Every structure is written in structure tokens, then in C-alpha cells.
Amino acid sequence: MLVDIIAGSRTDIVRIASVLEAIQYEQKKGTRLGYRFIYTGKDIDINLDKDLFSQLAISRPNIYLDIDSNDESVQMASAISRYARVLTKNKPDLVLLTGQTATTAGCAIAARKLPDIKLAILHAGIRTNNREYTAELNRIISEAVADFYFTASQIANENLRINGVPDENIFFTGNTYVDAVQKVKKQFAAPEFWDTLGLRKDGYAMLILNKPYNTGHAPNLKNLIVTCLKQLKNTPIIMVVNPETEKALQKLAIQAHNLHIVKRLGFRQLGYLLQNARAVLTDSTTIQEQCAVLMTPTLTLYPYCECPETIEAGTNRLAGEELFDIEKAIGDIHTGKNKGNIPYLWDGKAAERVLAVLKRL
Numbered sequence: 001m002l003v004d005i006i007a008g009s010r011t012d013i014v015r016i017a018s019v020l021e022a023i024q025y026e027q028k029k030g031t032r033l034g035y036r037f038i039y040t041g042k043d044i045d046i047n048l049d050k051d052l053f054s055q056l057a058i059s060r061p062n063i064y065l066d067i068d069s070n071d072e073s074v075q076m077a078s079a080i081s082r083y084a085r086v087l088t089k090n091k092p093d094l095v096l097l098t099g100q101t102a103t104t105a106g107c108a109i110a111a112r113k114l115p116d117i118k119l120a121i122l123h124a125g126i127r128t129n130n131r132e133y134t135a136e137l138n139r140i141i142s143e144a145v146a147d148f149y150f151t152a153s154q155i156a157n158e159n160l161r162i163n164g165v166p167d168e169n170i171f172f173t174g175n176t177y178v179d180a181v182q183k184v185k186k187q188f189a190a191p192e193f194w195d196t197l198g199l200r201k202d203g204y205a206m207l208i209l210n211k212p213y214n215t216g217h218a219p220n221l222k223n224l225i226v227t228c229l230k231q232l233k234n235t236p237i238i239m240v241v242n243p244e245t246e247k248a249l250q251k252l253a254i255q256a257h258n259l260h261i262v263k264r265l266g267f268r269q270l271g272y273l274l275q276n277a278r279a280v281l282t283d284s285t286t287i288q289e290q291c292a293v294l295m296t297p298t299l300t301l302y303p304y305c306e307c308p309e310t311i312e313a314g315t316n317r318l319a320g321e322e323l324f325d326i327e328k329a330i331g332d333i334h335t336g337k338n339k340g341n342i343p344y345l346w347d348g349k350a351a352e353r354v355l356a357v358l359k360r361l
Helices: 010-028 042-056 073-090 102-112 133-146 156-161 176-187 220-233 243-252 267-276 285-294 307-311 323-334 348-361
Strands: 002-007 034-039 094-097 118-122 148-151 170-172 206-207 237-241 261-263 279-282 299-300 317-318
Touching: 002 010, 002 102, 010 034, 010 042, 010 094, 010 118, 010 133, 010 176, 010 348, 034 042, 073 102, 094 102, 094 156, 102 118, 118 133, 133 170, 148 156, 148 348, 156 170, 156 307, 170 348, 176 267, 176 285, 176 348, 206 220, 220 237, 220 243, 220 323, 237 243, 237 267, 267 285, 279 285, 279 323, 285 299, 285 307, 285 317, 299 323, 307 317, 317 323
Parallel strands: 002 034, 002 094, 094 118, 118 148, 148 170, 206 237, 206 279, 237 261, 279 299, 299 317
Antiparallel strands: none
16 A cells, blocks of 8 residues: 655644654554655755654655745645646555645645545644635645545544534544654753743743734734733743744834744754743644643634634633733733643544554555
């Protein structure tokens, strides 16, 4: 059996890492299961994260589709065309992807054009019920043409059932992103500025904003940061920024004695900070997932949450859109009112369950 495992982003790479490792383990046992690791972008896109591959114990991609456009329509069209060419040379039995990006959605369409290839979606069934959110549309497109669905929660299972997916095609296997967190947790290491800033466990808060909803609108970003500074007062706030957020912050020129802005960190350093923070305020889904298994109180600064199971489990809370609601939520989380449990099957063994299903298929 040959499986194409396709990643369209850094997040996808982390999410499929444990599946790749599990396949390699099966191969050593003599199981006839081959794979191709395909990345839809360019090699240079992931050069900054080369340490990530050694930390996750996976090799770099076998195939690059070299798609680099910023236009999602062009990305999807390019993915359909370029992955179709790959398929004409050597056809897999099954394609596994998340479908979250326009490029992986394009690959899903290309695979569906060949009737003897089965398509499986990893981390399927996520819904925000907001069609303006591009990741939502990409998932809907990918899942509409899929055969099998691997899910991380009962909420996702129900979303798929509502969309008409039969139970026999849904496999509740757990969260593979959490697999990576659990694996690397033993390697967590303090960043260089830990001692310089005098940080201590439970003595600081994390602020991570990546989505254009917050970072693409200067008033939104300014109001959020000022509100956090107002509520957290003398608590050190470590704000981790990507290049886009950094540019937006430079225009705002916000300065405060307890606001420390740092550029993107490695997986181990970021994990260490999240694990030891008093509270994490973010719009990032993967940060919410990490904090759920690290048992760090989290506040989602976004109108909706892609992993509502973290809210059900109690580690995460969804802030309202009004500043008054956000102020109260920050105050509550900072005083330690958020306690909870790790969501069911987020135990670091999701990839093992995925592989058990693949072997049966």
C-alpha cells in the first residue's frame, strides 16, 4: 500500500509528523506500507524550521510542488495541476491530508479525479460556521470529496454526521498535533531571554495573535494590546510575533515596561513558555491545542474557536468581541479561574490509531 501524505503549511507538518513516524515504525516491523511526504510549497519555506524535523524525528519532504502565490485561487488551481502530474507518474492507493489550506484542498480535488485513489482527511469535521474564513471553505471542499475522516473530537464527529457522512467512514482517533506536543515535551527548553527578563513559572502571560482579523486592523490590535496591559498591569507579557504582526506593531509604536515582543520561537522554546505561563491569550488554534494538554489556562481572542472541545474540557475560554467582555475574561483567567481536563483521546497516541485504521483499509 502506498500513501501520499500531503502538508500545505508548517502546522500541517507538525500535525502529520506522528503519522509519518508511525508508518516508519510499521515498515521496520515488515509491514508493506510505503509513503511519499509531499509539501505543497517550496523547500525554502521550511528552511527556517529545519530543527523541527529532527525534533519530530521525521525526514524532510520527498516531493515539493513549489507553489508560492499569495492568491488562494491561484494556489488551489496550481495544486490541482501540479499534483495531477505527480499522480500520472506514480499513483498512490490513498491520499492523507488536512484540507485546511487552499493547496491541500487542490490536492484533494486532483486525487478525487482518479476513482481508484481513496482520500482521507486528517483532523476532519472542524466547523466555525463562518464561510468568510478561508480555512473553513478549504475544509468543506476537501471533506466533500473524501472517503474517510479521522477526527479529534466528538464535536467533529457530529459535524460530519450533520453533513451526511456515514458513521462507518468516521474514525475518532484523537489529535495528532497533540502527539507532537507530547513527544517534544521532554525536550522543552527555556529561551535565552528567560533569565534576562527574570521570568518565573506562573509569573508571566503569553500573547500570540496571528490571524488577520486581529493583526490586519490596527484599531483591533491596539485595543487588544492596551486591554491586556490594563488588566495584567505589572505582569510581564511575552508577545510572540510573526513578520506580519511585527510590521503592524511597528506602526502602532506601543510601549510598556511589562510588554516584551519576541520573534517566532522554535517548537521546544515556545512549548516551554506555554507550559510555564500563568495564562495564554491567543487567536491561534494550535496554541489552544498545545495549552489544553499542557493544562495552561487559555483565552481565545477571536469570535469563534476551531477546537471547542478545549472549551468543553475547561482549559480554554472564548472571549466576547466587546472590550468589556474581554477585560472581564482576562481578569478571570489571570486569577486562575480556568481549570479543566485534557480532551478525550488527546493522549499522544492518535497516530497509532490512524495507522491501525489504515492497515485495515
